Amino acid sequence: MIILDKDQMRRNTAIFPMSSAMKLTGLTARQIRYYESLSLISPERTPGNHRIFSMNDLDILLSIQNYMEKGFTMKRIGEILNEPHKVDTPEILKYNEYQRPLLNRGDLSRFFQ
DNA sequence: TTTCTAACA
């Protein structure tokens, strides 16, 4: 199927400015820009060159937070997110069990821990 | 006023 799922399209719609990404993920602008440089996320840009994030971008950012909390290095996280074939290691699978549910179904509980 | 890039402590 060439056309993405309706929901997937909406989740890929970029509308959040840096300030929103920072509040929603708890990350600093510096960190977010750094992760983009590692191709972990690919936010769109406004005509003025300002980044605009989609829900999927934020979701990835949240996942990065999870991995960091579990002690993964940015190098390792980069491999995990950019090269799926490296994810099937006992090491990763073990931690994936603790991954929180993705940003969907209107579940906002993740924002209130 | 907010965000951006680049670069240095």
Added chain:
DNA sequence: TGTTAGCA
């Protein structure tokens, strides 16, 4: 990563 300078 933090922070700051100088732009847009």
